[in-house]
Amino acid sequence: MTSPDAEQPLTFLYKYRSISFNEDGKSIEEKLESCNTIRGLIEHKIALSNRKAFNDIFDSQINLIRPTATEIKKIGEKNIALSMLNEFKSMYKNGKLTNSGIAILQKLETTFNSTIDKYAFLCLSKRCDSNLMWAHYGSNHTGICIEFNAKKIPATKVEYKDSLKEIELIHLIKAHYTKTKAPEIVLDQSKEIWEGLTTKLKEWEYEDEYRFQSGNREVEAKFAAGHHYHLESYDPDFVNSIIFGVRTTKEVKEYIIKNLTYKTLFKQARATKSGKILIEPYQASA
Template identity: 30%
Template sequence: MNQLSTNYRISRFCNYIILNFSEKCKYLQEIGIQINNKILTITVRTDINHQHIFQAEWKQFLKNTTLGREYLLITNIGYEFQIELVTQKFSEKFIKEQSQYYFKPDKAKGKYIFKYSSFNKNTITALINNTLWFSDPGSFNDPFDCRYTIDADPQDHEIFDFYYNQSKNKNLNLTKEDFISNYQAPLKSKFLNDLEEYHFQNSFQTQGICCFSEIHNNRLMWAHYADNVKGICLVFDTSIEVNDDYFKFSKSKVKYRGGLIRKFYDGSKYFEVTDILYTKNKMWKYEYEIRERMPFEKGNSNRSVHFDPRTLVGIILGPKMPESDKQTIKNLIDQLTKYKIEIIDSYVDISNNTIRLKSNILKIK
């Protein structure tokens, strides 16, 4: 193998490792691979009681005929694999050192999660129908949200196949011969940018995200998402068991990082997006965001999902909410007998620089 094909082959094999074990993430919390001087170090974060599972599944992974052959080929040219099992979270510095990386979102510990919202016709409709709206990631207000970079040593035939398939997707009806006659290979940087945009438009349009927070009294959240403290904050109790007719909360926390996730492209159609969906820049850390996720068919414009009315246990009214809106909410909830909701007034506590609840029957922390 020449140097280019060696690097590509090793990166592709590492990608297989990441994808394989990220799919079995019941026990895995983080996995990263660092390549340094022909040593490939696979670091896995997992509970100490589950570390033996990775060891067993690693052996099983290598029993796959194709992967086992790749493993032997790589080790035969002088590369060595090392496995490190840890229980501590990966540091930002450590993550940057990884050539490939994946994590399973942590779960919020509190039973309540909070959704800040303006008070308008859409909110009233959602309350009447007990629905949550799951947004297309492409509609997020942060243009860097769910974006990433792609790193690879793409083969010439992979670049060609990508653009040829793109021409078919655009219904240009070109034969392969016609396409070849007009094809001019782009720079690698352009191909990777086009590939990133393609996956963003296609892999993410089938994803729906509904955003919540672990905290109910953040001034910036009230200002940005609840109409400058004139809106509301919904309180959901995620400890209530619900049946399959309703959405089940996962309480998956966003991970905050200093830069974009780097993904490796190996020519396959499969593209794992979980780590991208649950990653934001650390400038948003104050949000303590929780993301709930639902799959949708591409082009489906109806992204409303029903929640169990029993899980909505409180509505916090913004400190500056007009009295007429407060009365509208109280009248609405009185009419919707499917709910048992505490209506909670709040106020601005200047001395402590925060927003406080006037009553706390739900024992919200």
């Protein structure tokens, strides 16, 4: 029997997108053609980003807790790979971390963060009727919201907490220096890291976010070279509908409907007198 408090499987996930133009002096048709959101929609491409591009400076930040010299020594020199034994032993002396040990910890921290910075994410919401989301990510209700089939995107629910995720650096030391890496230890570390990458502070709870990580190695290489965004193609069948914002202009609606190369539904967001956003089937006169 399913608990009444259990999270029910989602049918749809939503991506709010802004509509903006930078080219002055061009016709409305030319401006719409050059809009990144509209071009991506027509070409069925979506922007993935790494955490450096997030608007929340604390998003996906993981605090690495440094071990003491005693904790490092307890790993046991007999468990260390022979080729790394001298380096391992250089980390501590007389119960204290050495300068070499501090430098090694710093290097491990840098390597960890550099690896995480290469990860590509797609951030979605389980809501399409959020006034705040339309205002913040839908260019003040003038943008659009893409309704994706949730079964097509294996996204993870973001947890909202009072503090950021902490991971003991001793686990990374063990993974780096020991002779054998037990599968269950590696799995536990992966789970902990992913938990940290899907944790945000409670002030962002209104987003109701779900997060997907791409495993595309080419994208990771691109991010390693200093890029923060990547356009990823998706199957048009992933899209269930396009939702127009309360203030989306007639020109934008007509251009998208006319130029979209695949079949989908169109919907319209409407502001009610009760202070809610209502999503309705789109009517050409809307």
